[in-house]
Amino acid sequence: MKKIFISGITGKVGKLLSKDLLDDEEFNLVGGSCSVANKNLNKDIGEFLGKKNIGANIYDSLPRSLEIDVVIDFSTPSSAIELLDITRSKGIPVLIGTTGFNESQLEFIACMSKDIPILLAPNTSQGVAILKNIIQKSSSLFSEGNRFQIRDTHHEEKKDSPSGTALELKKEILNQVPDAKISIESLREGSNPGEHTITIGLENELIEITHKAENRSIFAQGAISGARWLIGKPSGLYSMADIYTS
Secondary structure, eight states, X not given: OEEEEEETTTSHHHHHHHHHXXXXXXXXXEEEEOOTTOTTTTOBHHHHTTSOOOSOBEESSOOTTSOOSEEEEOSOHHHHHHHXXXXXXXXXXXXXXXXXXXXXXXXHHHHHTTTSEEEEOSOOXXXXXXXXXXXXXXXXXXXXXXXXXXXXXXXXXXXXXXXXXXXHHHHHHXXXXXXXXXXXXXXXXXXXXXXXXXXXXXXXXXXXXXXXXXXXXXXXXXXXXXXXXXXXXXXXXXXXXXXXXX
């Protein structure tokens, strides 16, 4: 079994990941991490989940002594950056599901990917990867005269606005229509796990394409699929689209 570590294990997606990985036949969950102020620090992961102990603890960072095949990160931008210093030194591949990075942090991630495989995934769902693929394959239908709007809706606790997914969708549209005029509207309300709508304005017509996450389990399952795919890959910066197109 491959040994996996979850950075940000006490978060919403991290907790779902840990539950799913306990039942996964390919992975052995050997540890997780959280902030030093978190009440679950130093607990056994089983205790954290309300189950029997599994012999894997929650640390304040990734222990250098721990043998790990792959790391999934759903923490914070600063924690993810610190994590990469350790994973690079140990040659461990990393799937980054964290969002909210600034430009210098994204440049740092790209630099780290020269030494280890990194899958940068602002959204780990299969549906968003398909949505991006639709944009790529529809490029001949777009023109600079079209108007584009991206509306991203998330739960009220989400800190980054626009979301990483909205920014990725904007980037994908610009790849197809470099001079496109694109606006982003971000809504933070209730407990919505994630909804993104692309509106394409034609002359007197509107086309809308929507991806809606019905629950956060899709992000956990997508991250596990991504981690499984990432093991054994050469150094480089990958995306979820690579999983479904390779």
